[in-house]
Amino acid sequence: MSLYVMKFGGSSVGDTERMKRVARRIVEKQDEGHQCVVVVSAMGDTTDDLIDQAKLLNPEPPAREMDMLMTTGEQISMALLSMAIHQLGRSCTSFTGWQAGFRTESVHGKARITDILPKRVIQALNNNQIVVVAGFQGMTDDGEITTFGRGGSDTTAVALAAAIKADVCEIYTDVDGIYSTDPRIVKCARKLEEISYDEMLELANLGAAVLHPRAVEYAKHHKVRLVVRSSFNYNEGTVVKEETSMEQGVVVSGIAYDKNVARISILGVADIPGVLADVFGALAKAGINVDIIVQSGVQNGEADFSFTVSLSESEHALKVIENLRDHVPYREVNSEHNLVKVSIVGAGMISHPGVAAQMFDVISKQGVSIKMVSTSEIKTSCVIEGGNLEQVVKALHTAYNLDTDAQVFVGGPQDRR
Amino acid sequence: MSLYVMKFGGSSVGDTERMKRVARRIVEKQDEGHQCVVVVSAMGDTTDDLIDQAKLLNPEPPAREMDMLMTTGEQISMALLSMAIHQLGRSCTSFTGWQAGFRTESVHGKARITDILPKRVIQALNNNQIVVVAGFQGMTDDGEITTFGRGGSDTTAVALAAAIKADVCEIYTDVDGIYSTDPRIVKCARKLEEISYDEMLELANLGAAVLHPRAVEYAKHHKVRLVVRSSFNYNEGTVVKEETSMEQGVVVSGIAYDKNVARISILGVADIPGVLADVFGALAKAGINVDIIVQSGVQNGEADFSFTVSLSESEHALKVIENLRDHVPYREVNSEHNLVKVSIVGAGMISHPGVAAQMFDVISKQGVSIKMVSTSEIKTSCVIEGGNLEQVVKALHTAYNLDTDAQVFVGGPQDRR
Structure with a gap:
């Protein structure tokens, strides 16, 4: 029992x-x-x-x-x-x-x-x-x-x-489990038999809507064995647990994407100590979540930097930066909206160097330019033009040996609460 | 304040x-x-x-x-x-x-x-x-x-x-207050300025749906000053309170009716001590509320008696009595469904004898026969054929000087919860 x-x-x-x-x-x-x-x-x-x-x-x-x-x-x-x-x-x-x-x-x-x-x-x-x-x-x-x-x-x-x-x-x-990527984009996406808490956490944070990151965090912390499965059939679901038996050759477990991305760049910022803290402090105070931050080198006492926020918060973020102008002098601010973030996630990345480099290579071979990059121990994310999403996800899915022969058919929208 | x-x-x-x-x-x-x-x-x-x-x-x-x-x-x-x-x-x-x-x-x-x-x-x-x-x-x-x-x-x-x-x-x-009777039946029904708890309690129990009897009982017990009024206009409502200033000549405050009435008669019951207790005990055990009970005189060691229950419980009541046959011998059971109970209510009835007699007189002058009667200190109820309801209520309303010149227009169904 x-x-x-x-x-x-x-x-x-x-x-x-x-x-x-x-x-x-x-x-x-x-x-x-x-x-x-x-x-x-x-x-x-x-x-x-x-x-x-x-x-x-x-x-x-x-x-x-x-x-x-x-x-x-x-x-x-x-x-x-x-x-x-x-x-x-x-x-x-x-x-x-x-x-x-x-x-x-x-x-x-x-x-x-x-x-x-x-x-x-x-x-x-x-x-x-x-x-x-x-x-x-x-x-x-x-x-x-x-x-x-x-x-x-x-x-x-x-x-x-x-x-x-x-x-x-x-x-x-209403889906059979956790997939190697969104089956609505890649028909031969693979249902994962198991996945580690950390991988699931990255996937959930990166836009996979099946499980909420907070619930995964709680499960990881309390070592609760999670199974994600369909209420519409009796298929085995995906087990989320501490350690997974690494499959041969599987370095990347899943590919996630997030369409809700905007880039904001601030150019020609005076390189005064504390400037970064001022800018991101003001954004945090306004309740805006900043995701990727990239700073270029300093030239002539001026720096450029870029960051991403969710699309819905980008207008608000621009206003916050406009209001900072007197306090933090800068030359120019610009933004870009038609972007997506594509991420590869896999616990195997820790022991396999060069996975990120391979990702950049796959994307560039598609003729797609990478606008921003962000990495952690078990994931690499690239921001690219929105129009290239499907092509890039498919290419990565194939490159990391995630394709199956079977096609997946997905029903309605996923449960979100 | x-x-x-x-x-x-x-x-x-x-x-x-x-x-x-x-x-x-x-x-x-x-x-x-x-x-x-x-x-x-x-x-x-x-x-x-x-x-x-x-x-x-x-x-x-x-x-x-x-x-x-x-x-x-x-x-x-x-x-x-x-x-x-x-x-x-x-x-x-x-x-x-x-x-x-x-x-x-x-x-x-x-x-x-x-x-x-x-x-x-x-x-x-x-x-x-x-x-x-x-x-x-x-x-x-x-x-x-x-x-x-x-x-x-x-x-x-x-x-x-x-x-x-x-x-x-x-x-x-959704009505302006407590009326002398249902304005849907009597267009010249009068809105009462005030009414005593006891009268209101009788009216509520007798079918006036504006206030629930239990709430009135609670108000009486705790002496809560109640006002019933419309949420759709600013008219003064009806005050329900302990003592009311008796209007000149107003003996009867209101006329209520209940369409949810069925009569059941048991004929030729052996006049053994405890028979009544057996019958009504069984009905109570079955959760059936009995209202008026009338027993005729005993003849040849046999008695007839009749009682009323709500229409919706009458089938159930008949089954209970059928099941009693072995235990309580009787000759015949019959029932009647197309009935209503009309009641007059007024605290003034205590000090004015003959009010009930006047009621019987008014009803009989309408050529309507009274099937059962029940009285308390401040109310008299008569059970009559359902088809005569409107005619009898109108006649009683006039006889007890309750008619006004104004016509009342009533909106939708009353709040019942």
């Missing part, structure tokens, strides 16, 4: 028919002799519908009241799924985030978990109940309802799995 | 436009220098939509999970209304039932309030906040979410008004 945490995203419980299928899936797991704790997201479009209603009443609704509103989405899912499980003749108890013992810091919209006191969950398991928990939500010590932000239900599942010492945390979604 | 509890029913907050109007109404009250605690029901059809979804998954959903589901309706209303109030530039905090301190017994679907600990409500008021509370819900000492059943939000409002010692509890609905 194993203890499973099973997380189902919004599209897996998108309507009552899907809800019934999920209920059967859970009951099958129990029939195999296992204990089941289920974490569930809001049904399909519920979250968007609630946001739309809120915006009609207040274009900038207070974060506290948004949390009050949004948490009802998961509470509805949780109660309905519990009813569907009862209908199959099983005992089942649902819990809101606060009932399941999720305590958080006092921040609305993106609270971090401070503690989990899963007493009621464990009691219910001991009474042979299936337990259904609302994802994405918790409570502060003052009894305020909070939410975890994007990917919050994944985090609920992983954190709960750690707290109740579950054997496995299964993330059910 | 007065402390107001203002309760808005589901039709008053049926869509975002209505929600905005309610928000303005609350802000106006604050502008007059008052403190406001608002109790809100689920928006329009939300409750029915949730029930429909539940039934698709489980025709008999567990009561606990239904409470989990249903309470989201009020939580959505509460958060949205709070956002609308913020949009008008006011500080506002919303609370779920459990956050507002409603403690209940451990019964799902119709829990009674055991205690109210409104610490957070009072704190928020002291910080000059408008407070919005989700109606209809509370929590057990074990942290289980419960609901109060039909009329639950009225009960929330009245109970909270008592707990925080509010000066007035205003029930906003």
